[in-house]
Amino acid sequence: MRRHHFLRGLAAALALGAAMPAALAQSSKPIRLVVPFPAGGATDLFARTLSQKMGERLGTSIVIDNKPGAGGSLGSDMAAKATADGQTLLFTTTSTHSIGPAIGAKLPYDTVRDFTPIAHVGNAPSIMLVPNSSPAKTVKEWIEYAKKNPGKLNYASSGNGTIVQLTAELFKAQAGVFVTHIPYKGTGLAIPDLVAGQLDVLFDSLPTGMPHVRDGRLRALAVTTLKRTPLAPDLPPVADTLPGFESNTWFGLYGPKGLPAEVVNRVNTAANQALSDPEVRAKLTTLGIEPVTSTPAQFAKMVADDQAKWKRIIAERKIVNE
Known part of the structure; x- marks a missing residue:
C-alpha cells in the first residue's frame, strides 16, 4: 500500500513537471528583465529592488538588461520580439505604454497586441x-x-x-x-x-x-x-480641490505576446509577494514609489484607462511631442 501511494505521488509530480513550462521550473537559467531606460534611474532601481525578491520566489536569478533609447521604445520592442517562454520579461512605465501611444508616437510595437500584461507594481x-x-x-x-x-x-x-x-x-x-x-x-x-x-x-x-x-x-x-x-x-x-484629479507615473511588468497563462500567473504571484516584503517596501519609499499589487487583468485595465485619459488631454490641449 505504501509503495502504491508512493508511485501515485511520483507519477503526479512527473506529470506536473512535464506540463510546467521550462521558464517556471526552478533552474539555474536566469530570467532576463529588460529595462528600457538607463541604469541608475528610478525605473532601473525599482526593477533591481523588485527582481531580487522575485527571483527568490521563482527559484532563479533575474538579470537586469538595460536597453535605453528612443524614449524606452527600443528596449520595449526587443522584449516584444522575444520568445514567449518566460525567459524574457519587460519592466516599463507610463511613457512607453500610455503616453507614447496616446501622443501618436511612431512605435515599432502595438502596446496591446504585442505584449502580455503581468502586473502593475508601483506608482510614483x-x-x-x-x-x-x-x-x-x-x-x-x-x-x-x-x-x-x-x-x-x-x-x-x-x-x-x-x-x-x-x-x-x-x-x-x-x-x-x-x-x-x-x-x-x-x-x-x-x-x-x-x-x-x-x-x-x-x-x-x-x-x-x-x-x-x-x-x-x-x-x-x-x-x-x-x-x-x-x-x-x-x-x-x-x-x-479638483475631484477625480490623479496623475501617477506607473510601473509594470509585461511579457511578449502569447505568454502562457501559467507563466503569467506565477510571475504575477512572485511580484505581488515581493511587493509585500517589508525590505522591498522600505526601499521603494526611499525612491518615492508606492508599491501596488494587482492581477494581470487589473493591470491591463489600468493601462487602457490611463492611455485613454492622456489621449483625451493631448487632443483637447493640442499637445505635440516635439
Missing part, C-alpha cells in the same frame, strides 16, 4: 511646487490667483509630451485656468528658476521635488494621488 506620484514668493498657500488659492491673472502665470515641464506637461495640462483643464507652458530639458533645470520666482508652478516627481521643500527653498501645495500618500502624509491631494 508628483507634487505641486510653487516658489516661496507665491501668494498661494493651497491649491484653491493658487487656482483663484491664476484666474485673477489669466495668461500672466506660467508652468515648467521637462519637455513637450512628458508626464510633467500632461499633469499640468490636466490640472489646467480641470481648474479652468490659462497658464503658459515653459518647457525645459528636465525638471532639474527648472528648479532654480522656480526658486527665483521666474516660474509659478511645477508638477515635479516626489523624490526630486521634496528635498527642495525640506530645505525651505520651495513650497509644496499638494500631491497628485487621489488620496493622501504615506510618501508625503502632510500634503493633501489635488483631488481634494
Whole structure:
C-alpha cells in the first residue's frame, strides 16, 4: 500500500513537471528583465529592488538588461520580439505604454497586441511646487490667483509630451485656468528658476521635488494621488480641490505576446509577494514609489484607462511631442 501511494505521488509530480513550462521550473537559467531606460534611474532601481525578491520566489536569478533609447521604445520592442517562454520579461512605465501611444508616437510595437500584461507594481506620484514668493498657500488659492491673472502665470515641464506637461495640462483643464507652458530639458533645470520666482508652478516627481521643500527653498501645495500618500502624509491631494484629479507615473511588468497563462500567473504571484516584503517596501519609499499589487487583468485595465485619459488631454490641449 505504501509503495502504491508512493508511485501515485511520483507519477503526479512527473506529470506536473512535464506540463510546467521550462521558464517556471526552478533552474539555474536566469530570467532576463529588460529595462528600457538607463541604469541608475528610478525605473532601473525599482526593477533591481523588485527582481531580487522575485527571483527568490521563482527559484532563479533575474538579470537586469538595460536597453535605453528612443524614449524606452527600443528596449520595449526587443522584449516584444522575444520568445514567449518566460525567459524574457519587460519592466516599463507610463511613457512607453500610455503616453507614447496616446501622443501618436511612431512605435515599432502595438502596446496591446504585442505584449502580455503581468502586473502593475508601483506608482510614483508628483507634487505641486510653487516658489516661496507665491501668494498661494493651497491649491484653491493658487487656482483663484491664476484666474485673477489669466495668461500672466506660467508652468515648467521637462519637455513637450512628458508626464510633467500632461499633469499640468490636466490640472489646467480641470481648474479652468490659462497658464503658459515653459518647457525645459528636465525638471532639474527648472528648479532654480522656480526658486527665483521666474516660474509659478511645477508638477515635479516626489523624490526630486521634496528635498527642495525640506530645505525651505520651495513650497509644496499638494500631491497628485487621489488620496493622501504615506510618501508625503502632510500634503493633501489635488483631488481634494479638483475631484477625480490623479496623475501617477506607473510601473509594470509585461511579457511578449502569447505568454502562457501559467507563466503569467506565477510571475504575477512572485511580484505581488515581493511587493509585500517589508525590505522591498522600505526601499521603494526611499525612491518615492508606492508599491501596488494587482492581477494581470487589473493591470491591463489600468493601462487602457490611463492611455485613454492622456489621449483625451493631448487632443483637447493640442499637445505635440516635439
